[in-house]
Amino acid sequence: MAKVTMNVNGKSRSAEAEGRTLLVDWLREGLRLTGTHVGCDTSQCGACVVHVNGDPVKACSVLAQELDGAEVTTIEGMANADGSLGTVQQAFQDYHGLQCGFCTPGMVMAASALLKENPQPSEAEVRHYLEGNICRCTGYHNIVKAVMAASGQQVEPVAAE
Amino acid sequence: MPKDTGIGASPKRREDVRFLTGKGRYTDDINVAGQAHVVFLRSDVAHGRIRGIDTAAAEEMEGVIRIFTAKDFEGVGGIPCGWQITDRQGNPMQEPKHPILAEGKVRHVGDPIAAVVAETRDQARDAAEVIVADIEDLPAVIDMKKAVAEGAPLVHDDLTSNLCYDWGFVEENREAVDRAISGAAHVTTLELVNNRLVANPMEPRVAVGDYAFHDDSSTLYTTSQNPHVIRLLMGAFVLNIPEHKLRVVAPDVGGGFGTKIFHYAEEAFCTFAAKQLQRPVKWTSSRSEAFMSDAHGRDHVTKIELALDADHNFTAVRTETYANMGAYLSTFAPSVPTWLHGTLMAGNYKTPNIYVNVKAVFTNTVPVDAYRGAGRPEATFQLERVIDMAARELGVDPVELRRKNYVTEFPYATPVAVEYDTGDYNATMDKLLSMIDREGFAERRRESEARGKLRGLGINAYIEACGIAPSQLVGQLGARAGLYESATVRVNATGGLVVMTGSHSHGQGHETSFAQVVADMIGINEDQVEIVHGDTANSPMGMGTYGSRSLAVGGSAMVKATEKIIAKAKKIAAHLMEASEGDIELKEGRFTVAGTDKSVAWGDVTLAAYVPHNYPLEEIEPGLEETAFYDPNNFTYPAGAYACEVEVDPETGKVDVLAFAAADDFGNVVNPMIVEGQVHGGLAQGIGQALLENCAYDEEGQLLSASYMDYAMPRAHDLPMFQVDHSCQTPCTHNPLGVKGCGEAGAIGSPPSIVNAVIDALHSGGHDVPHIDMPLTPARVWHAMQGGAANLGSAQPAAGSGNTTHDRSVGAGDTATH
Structure with a gap:
C-alpha cells in the first residue's frame, strides 16, 4: 500500500x-x-x-x-463552474445521446478529447474516434449527432428527421 | 408543430443530468458500511463430477471471512423457473434443480463451485485462486441434436434425457398443415440457425445483500429489471424470507435487454450470506464473468417450410425448432421458444394453416433465456427469410408477395392462438418505400459495381406481440405469475405528485415520459410529477420492464390510478364550489363548473384534501392517494416494414451497411425522441446479430467468446445513420393510451433485412447462395461466394473452414473481431 x-x-x-x-x-x-x-x-x-x-x-x-x-x-469535473452542463454534456442531453447512462461518462470524456484534437470532425471521424467506446443502447446515431452538435456543426434536431 | 409538453412532446430527459455529471447511482456505486466482498470460483470445464473442494489453504489467506460451498445451502431452495410448458403428450416439462452453488456436478463453464467472502474484493479473488476443486471431467453435450440422441451423456443425472420438452402448437393443426404442404403448388424449405447471443448491457450485474438484526429484515440491491419479481422468487422459493421482511432495490440500472429480468444465484447468495455473516456482502461481476453467468439469448436451430398455391397465396407454414435451454432453466426460458415464438409464426400474413414444433434441450452451456425480442426475432427471421427465398424461387417481387398475403382486416384471429387487434401493414410498407427510393436502387447498384462492389437491397415486414400479458391467458399457458402492472399516485398537499410504478427504467426514460402522461391528464407542469421506481418499499407490486410492456401495461396502471385521483379531486372541487360533481371539468390544471365562471385551481383542491377544514368528510376520506392495477385483455401488436442496403466486397466478403430504414406502427407515441432512440438501439442489436455477434462454444463446451476481444459488439463505425419513422399509427384498441410498445421492434425486424440484402447482393454477382447463417462475417460470406456449403447451419461441415456452426464450433476467422 x-x-x-x-x-x-x-x-x-x-x-x-x-x-x-x-x-x-x-x-x-x-x-x-x-x-x-x-x-x-x-x-x-x-x-x-x-x-x-x-x-x-x-x-x-x-x-x-x-x-x-x-x-x-x-x-x-466536466460541468461548468456554475454547475450547468458543459458543452458536450449538454449536447448529449439535447440530442438524446444516452439512454441507460452507463457508457455515457466514457463517451463524454472521449468526445471532448476528440473535439480538442479535431474541433470540426466529420461523421466518419466521430465514428472512428469513438471506436473504443461501446454503447449498447443508442446504436450510436444520437451520440454521433450530439458530438457533431457540440462541435458547432448543424445537425437535425431530435424527433424531427 | 411539435408539441412542447405532454403526450406527443419530446422534452429533454430529466434523468440525463445525473448520468451526464457522474451522479447516477448504479448498484456498484452502493457501498454499505461494513460490507464484505464475494468472489465466485467458477467451473472451467463444461461438465464434470465434483470429487472434492479443498478450501483449507484459501481459508488461511489474509482477509478471508468464510468460504461457502454447496453443503452450506442444505435446506435452501434452488433457483426457480417461472414458466412450466406442457409437452405434446400433456406431460409437464422436465425441470431440474438449479442450486445456488454447484451440487455434485458442474454443468457449464462458469457454474459457481465456491464463494469466497473476504474483506476486500482483491483478497477474495486471491483466495479463490488457491481453492483446489477436484473435478472429474465428463463428456459434455453442446450440440442440441447430439444431446437428444440415444445414449448422449445426461446434463442432469436425475432426468430421463436432455429433452426438456417436445411442444406442438397448435397440435390440432398438425394434420391439416401436413395435408396443405403435400398438396401445395410450391414449397420453400429453409434450414437455419438463429445464433446464440449475449445481451451485454454495459453495466455488469451487481448484488449487495444486507441484513438488519434489529427487525430481522433483509435488503438486496441488485441490477434488476423487476425488483418485485426478484423479491417474490427469492423470498418464497429460495431463501424462505417473507416478502414483508425482504426489500429489493434496483436503483439506476445500466441497461438490461432481458438478461436482468431473471433471478440469479448471486442475488440469493449475497442475501443469504449477509444474514449468515451478519455483514453486508457485495458481488460485482466482471465482464468475463458476465459472459459465462448472464443468461444468453436466441440459439435456435430451425427448419421452416412455407407452402404456396398457384396464385402465390400462403397456404401453410410448418416449423421444427431445437431451442437451447443451456444447463439449467432460467426464469422465463421455457416460454421463449414456445409462447413468445410459436404465437408469432403467422407474422403479418393470413396463412391459414400453421404448425410449430419446438424441442427444448439441455446442454452443457450457460442458461439461455429472453434477450431483446425473445422468441419474436426468431419467428420473424424464419418467416421473412423463407418468404424472400420463395419470392426468388418463384421469380416474383418480394414486396408484392408480402402484400398479397398481408392481413388487412382486423381484428384478425391467427391459427396460432392470438388475435391482432389492429394494424395496417400496407401503410408501413408504403411509408418504407417512400423513404428508400427503391426505383433508384438499380442505378446505385451500377455505381457500386463500377467500384467493384456488390450491392443488395433487403426488405421485410415484422410483427410482434408486446405488452405482456393477460394474466389469465398466460396462466393457462404455464406462467406461474400474473403479468399485470401496478401504480400508486400520491398527491401532496401543495399539488405535486409522486407516481410509484412497478415498471422499471434502465435506459427507457420513464422518469420523463411517464411524467408527460400524468401531467397531461391533469394539466399541470411535468416538473410537478415525480416518477419513482425500482424499490419494493415504494410501489405495491411490480412485474417490471421487459417485452415492451412498460407504457402499455405500467403506463395504463398509472393512467387508471390518475383517473381515480381526478375522480376524487372532482368531488372535492364540487364541494368547494358548491356545485354538482357531474358539472365539474378539469382542464389545464383548473376545475371549473360547466356553464359558469366558477373555478378552483388544482392546488386548492389538493390542499383541501390534506387540510380538510371545508371538506365533504361524511362522503369521502381526506387525503389524495390512489393505487391501480392494470391487467391487459390482449397483447399489443406493433408492426412495420424495414429495409436495408448493403455493399459486399467480393474480394473479402466484408459487408457494409450503407443505409437502414424503419417504418414502425407503435400506435400512439408519448415521446417521439425516446421512441426513436429505442428503435435506433434495437436496430443496432439486430444488425449486430446479423453481422457481428456470435456466442461460440467449442465441442468440449469451452466458451470461446468470453470477452470483448472475441465477442464482436457493434461499434460506432459498424453502423450507418438510421432513417426511422413512426407516423403510421393504428392505436391499440384495448389500453387507455392506445400505445403498443417500441423497445424490441428494432431488434426483431432488422436481422432479416440484413440477410435478405446480402443474399440479394450475392445474387447480383452471380452467386446462387440461398442462405448464410448469422453472423454474416467476412469469412462466412466469402466462403459462401466460393461455392462452399452455403448454409453453414446445415449438418454438413463447411469444407475447408472447419467452422461448423451447427455444433457450435468456430474456425479461424469465424468470430468477427475489431
Missing part, C-alpha cells in the same frame, strides 16, 4: 493504492468518484475513459501508483 496523490478535477486528492490498484478502482473506491464506470476487463469498452494530463486514457489500463502527481479530470 502506498499513498497516492493526484490533482483530480482541480483539487489535490489522496488515497491508498496497492501496486496492482488500477486508476479506475482508485477513483471509484479510494475517492468514491463513482461516475467513472467499469464495463469490461479487457480495456475494450471505454466506460472508464478519463483525462490524464489532458489526454484521454482508459482508467482500467493504468496503475494508480504510476500516476502519483498527475492531473486527472473525470466526468464529475
Whole structure:
C-alpha cells in the first residue's frame, strides 16, 4: 500500500493504492468518484475513459501508483463552474445521446478529447474516434449527432428527421 | 408543430443530468458500511463430477471471512423457473434443480463451485485462486441434436434425457398443415440457425445483500429489471424470507435487454450470506464473468417450410425448432421458444394453416433465456427469410408477395392462438418505400459495381406481440405469475405528485415520459410529477420492464390510478364550489363548473384534501392517494416494414451497411425522441446479430467468446445513420393510451433485412447462395461466394473452414473481431 496523490478535477486528492490498484478502482473506491464506470476487463469498452494530463486514457489500463502527481479530470469535473452542463454534456442531453447512462461518462470524456484534437470532425471521424467506446443502447446515431452538435456543426434536431 | 409538453412532446430527459455529471447511482456505486466482498470460483470445464473442494489453504489467506460451498445451502431452495410448458403428450416439462452453488456436478463453464467472502474484493479473488476443486471431467453435450440422441451423456443425472420438452402448437393443426404442404403448388424449405447471443448491457450485474438484526429484515440491491419479481422468487422459493421482511432495490440500472429480468444465484447468495455473516456482502461481476453467468439469448436451430398455391397465396407454414435451454432453466426460458415464438409464426400474413414444433434441450452451456425480442426475432427471421427465398424461387417481387398475403382486416384471429387487434401493414410498407427510393436502387447498384462492389437491397415486414400479458391467458399457458402492472399516485398537499410504478427504467426514460402522461391528464407542469421506481418499499407490486410492456401495461396502471385521483379531486372541487360533481371539468390544471365562471385551481383542491377544514368528510376520506392495477385483455401488436442496403466486397466478403430504414406502427407515441432512440438501439442489436455477434462454444463446451476481444459488439463505425419513422399509427384498441410498445421492434425486424440484402447482393454477382447463417462475417460470406456449403447451419461441415456452426464450433476467422 502506498499513498497516492493526484490533482483530480482541480483539487489535490489522496488515497491508498496497492501496486496492482488500477486508476479506475482508485477513483471509484479510494475517492468514491463513482461516475467513472467499469464495463469490461479487457480495456475494450471505454466506460472508464478519463483525462490524464489532458489526454484521454482508459482508467482500467493504468496503475494508480504510476500516476502519483498527475492531473486527472473525470466526468464529475466536466460541468461548468456554475454547475450547468458543459458543452458536450449538454449536447448529449439535447440530442438524446444516452439512454441507460452507463457508457455515457466514457463517451463524454472521449468526445471532448476528440473535439480538442479535431474541433470540426466529420461523421466518419466521430465514428472512428469513438471506436473504443461501446454503447449498447443508442446504436450510436444520437451520440454521433450530439458530438457533431457540440462541435458547432448543424445537425437535425431530435424527433424531427 | 411539435408539441412542447405532454403526450406527443419530446422534452429533454430529466434523468440525463445525473448520468451526464457522474451522479447516477448504479448498484456498484452502493457501498454499505461494513460490507464484505464475494468472489465466485467458477467451473472451467463444461461438465464434470465434483470429487472434492479443498478450501483449507484459501481459508488461511489474509482477509478471508468464510468460504461457502454447496453443503452450506442444505435446506435452501434452488433457483426457480417461472414458466412450466406442457409437452405434446400433456406431460409437464422436465425441470431440474438449479442450486445456488454447484451440487455434485458442474454443468457449464462458469457454474459457481465456491464463494469466497473476504474483506476486500482483491483478497477474495486471491483466495479463490488457491481453492483446489477436484473435478472429474465428463463428456459434455453442446450440440442440441447430439444431446437428444440415444445414449448422449445426461446434463442432469436425475432426468430421463436432455429433452426438456417436445411442444406442438397448435397440435390440432398438425394434420391439416401436413395435408396443405403435400398438396401445395410450391414449397420453400429453409434450414437455419438463429445464433446464440449475449445481451451485454454495459453495466455488469451487481448484488449487495444486507441484513438488519434489529427487525430481522433483509435488503438486496441488485441490477434488476423487476425488483418485485426478484423479491417474490427469492423470498418464497429460495431463501424462505417473507416478502414483508425482504426489500429489493434496483436503483439506476445500466441497461438490461432481458438478461436482468431473471433471478440469479448471486442475488440469493449475497442475501443469504449477509444474514449468515451478519455483514453486508457485495458481488460485482466482471465482464468475463458476465459472459459465462448472464443468461444468453436466441440459439435456435430451425427448419421452416412455407407452402404456396398457384396464385402465390400462403397456404401453410410448418416449423421444427431445437431451442437451447443451456444447463439449467432460467426464469422465463421455457416460454421463449414456445409462447413468445410459436404465437408469432403467422407474422403479418393470413396463412391459414400453421404448425410449430419446438424441442427444448439441455446442454452443457450457460442458461439461455429472453434477450431483446425473445422468441419474436426468431419467428420473424424464419418467416421473412423463407418468404424472400420463395419470392426468388418463384421469380416474383418480394414486396408484392408480402402484400398479397398481408392481413388487412382486423381484428384478425391467427391459427396460432392470438388475435391482432389492429394494424395496417400496407401503410408501413408504403411509408418504407417512400423513404428508400427503391426505383433508384438499380442505378446505385451500377455505381457500386463500377467500384467493384456488390450491392443488395433487403426488405421485410415484422410483427410482434408486446405488452405482456393477460394474466389469465398466460396462466393457462404455464406462467406461474400474473403479468399485470401496478401504480400508486400520491398527491401532496401543495399539488405535486409522486407516481410509484412497478415498471422499471434502465435506459427507457420513464422518469420523463411517464411524467408527460400524468401531467397531461391533469394539466399541470411535468416538473410537478415525480416518477419513482425500482424499490419494493415504494410501489405495491411490480412485474417490471421487459417485452415492451412498460407504457402499455405500467403506463395504463398509472393512467387508471390518475383517473381515480381526478375522480376524487372532482368531488372535492364540487364541494368547494358548491356545485354538482357531474358539472365539474378539469382542464389545464383548473376545475371549473360547466356553464359558469366558477373555478378552483388544482392546488386548492389538493390542499383541501390534506387540510380538510371545508371538506365533504361524511362522503369521502381526506387525503389524495390512489393505487391501480392494470391487467391487459390482449397483447399489443406493433408492426412495420424495414429495409436495408448493403455493399459486399467480393474480394473479402466484408459487408457494409450503407443505409437502414424503419417504418414502425407503435400506435400512439408519448415521446417521439425516446421512441426513436429505442428503435435506433434495437436496430443496432439486430444488425449486430446479423453481422457481428456470435456466442461460440467449442465441442468440449469451452466458451470461446468470453470477452470483448472475441465477442464482436457493434461499434460506432459498424453502423450507418438510421432513417426511422413512426407516423403510421393504428392505436391499440384495448389500453387507455392506445400505445403498443417500441423497445424490441428494432431488434426483431432488422436481422432479416440484413440477410435478405446480402443474399440479394450475392445474387447480383452471380452467386446462387440461398442462405448464410448469422453472423454474416467476412469469412462466412466469402466462403459462401466460393461455392462452399452455403448454409453453414446445415449438418454438413463447411469444407475447408472447419467452422461448423451447427455444433457450435468456430474456425479461424469465424468470430468477427475489431
